[in-house]
Amino acid sequence: MASNTILQDATGTTISGDAQVINAGRDVNIVHGPPAGLSQLLRPVSNATHTRSGPVAKCYPGTRVEVINTIRNWLGRRDKQSVCWLNGPAGYGKSGLSQTIAERYADQGRLLGSFFFLRGAGHRSHIARLISTFSHQISISVPATKRLIAQALEEDSTLLDSSISIVHQFRRLITNPLSSLSTRFSPSKILVIDGLDECDDKVQMAEFIEMLIDMSQRDQLPFRILLTSRVEEHIRKKFADARAQSVLYCIDLDAFDARPDIHLYFEQEFGRIYDQNLPIMWRIPQPWPSSQALSVLLDMAGSSFMFAATMVRLVGEDPMPYKVLRDVLASGSNGLDPLYKQVLSSASQTPTFYRLLASIMVLKTNQSINSLGLLLDIQAGDIVLELLKVQSIVKIPGDDNELMMLYHTSLRDFLSIKSRSGYYFIDPPSRHLHMALDCLKCLAKDSSEDFFDSSPEYAIVEWPHHIILVLQEQEPIWDEAIMNTLVYSIEKFLTFQGKKWFNTMMSITYMDDKDMQAWLGTGVELSQ
Known part of the structure; x- marks a missing residue:
């Protein structure tokens, strides 16, 4: 083994006894005892695989059948789309799907390995030991590769060093050993990597994705690989590249209706909670929750399995579950709050960012990037740039004329309740005033005969x-300066452009005289 040169320039170093020198990247380990095995050389991140201990998310029995079948059908194909990217917003159950797929195919002997990234969890939040962890798992799932992997490490003792590119490591420790077994190795096997967005090494992750695409194009991936993540920009860019389209199979969880699955989950779990707390619950009429309450819960959950799971935990862990559920229905849940804070903390924190986020939050109807740009006098490119870091919770379309939107209404609730959002709090009354002022400023610049010629309809x-x-606010908190500006803007607008605006509004088929009178009264009330 080439490790006899590791300490050649060291001074004052004494190694005694039956010791083995192991060079694993930047670390040099002195291990007493018999020669090191492959596991000691590779040092896999054992708590990053599907066999990790502790509570792990997985699909609830009977749910996500359509998504799992879609993955199964992709895996059974023999085309060039050997890379599958399953993406979706925060809380949509991506990790649960990854865990379920990994366990299912491990039972069938078709799983090569798995890795679950997790931000802030030591080696699980970095890419450095991804390849060595996979290599270790492959040496177990495909025993014939063990000798080949050990041989590669013996030939190059620096192979796992951090200075070695992940591309080189991947070829030497994964694809080369497997490809050499082509006559005995089935290409229907799969690698699973969950949470690409949870990896802190964004540059290296982008390089890794590019490598997978390149190798897939060259038919150099002797297996299929399932990747999951939120739609973070450094990931989206690589998958959006034209070269990726021929080898990428994309599964967007937004395209699947999760409501029936969450309905099943709620029904069964709340039934379990009822039965487990029968001495307390027997006075509560069944079904519990009622059909109406269950419908409200489903609306609150949207497609978020994380919200649903958090809701069940909150209710089930309390000695008075029916009271907790009643309070949740009355005030909303904060199950996603920590995740929202995590996403928002990565944003630019500029006044422009908060203005954009607040505007999207209070808009009556979703607007396109171009329309919002006209409203706020911000270039479309600047809007996209400011919101890229939060596109896992704010949907940013690929076309500037398509609608932007919050992925889930619970984000609006979170932002508008100071006790929950803290630093990220957005005051709705204040933002509505700002939005009204932005609209009036936009219209004031319009010199055409008809507002529709150059002003956004919104x-x-x-x-x-x-x-x-x-x-309508009972206790609105108004900024006096903003209020004075708004009143002045309304008076000026109605004085100089009121007739044009009235005629424009009357041309809209869904606006009648009664509505017009009520809306015109708004300006009069503020002026008094």
């Missing part, structure tokens, strides 16, 4: 809506 129609919502 500004024309909805500026009174934002003021009405403020007036």
Whole structure:
């Protein structure tokens, strides 16, 4: 083994007894006892695999059948799409799907290995030992590779060093050993990597994705690989590349209706909670929760399995579950709050970012990037740039004329409740005032005969809506300077452009005289 040169320049070093020198990357380990085995050389991250101990997310029995079948059908094909990217927003159950797939194919002898990234969890949040962990698992799942992997490490003792590219490591320790067994190795086997977005090494992760795409194009991947992540920009860019399209199979969880699955989960889990707490619950009429309450819960959950699971834990762990559920239905849940804070902490934190996020939060209807840009006088490119870091919770379309939106209404609830969002709090009354002012500023610049010639329809129609919502607040907190500016803007607008606006509004088929009178009254009330 080439390790006899590791300490050749060292001074004052004495190694005695039956010792083995192991060079594993930057670390040099002195291990007393018999020669090191392959596991000691590779040092896999054991708590990053599907066999890790502790609670792990997995698909609830009877749920996600359609998604799992889609993955199964992809795995059974023999085309060039050997890389599958399963993506979805936070809380959509990506890790549960990864765990379920890994366990299922491990039972069938078709899983080569798995790795579950997790931010802030030591080696699980870095890519450095991804290849060595896979190599160790492959040496077990495909025993014939063990000798070949050991031979590669013996030939190059620096193979696992951090200075060695992940591409070189991947070839020497994974694809080369497997490819050499082509006559005995089935290409229907799979590697599973969950949470690409949880890896802190964004540059290296982008390089890793590019390598997979390149090798797949060259038919150099002797297996299929399932990748899951949120739609983070450094990941999306690589998969959006034209070269990736011929080898990439994309599964967007937004395309699957999760409501029936979450309905099943709620019904069975709340039934279990009822039975386990019968001395307390027997007075509560069944079904519990009622059909109406269950419908509200489903609306609150949307497609978020994380929200549903958190809800069940909150209710089930309390000695008075029916009271907790009642309170949750009345006030909303904060199950996703930590995740929202994590995503928001990665944003630019600039005034422009918060203005954009607050505007999207209070808009009556979702707007396109171009439309919002006109409303706020911000270039479309700047909007995209500011929101890229939060696109896992705010949907940013690939076309500037398509709608942007919050992925889930619980984000709006989180942002508007200071006790939950803290630093990220957005005050709704204040933001509605700002939005009304932005609409009026946009219209004030319009010198055409008809507002529709150059102004976004949202500004024309909805500026009174934002003021009405403020007036309906029982205890609105108004910034006096902003209020004075808004009142002045309304008076000026109605004086110089009121007739044009009225005529424009009357041309809209869904606006009648009664609505017009109510909305015009908004300006009068503020002026008094």
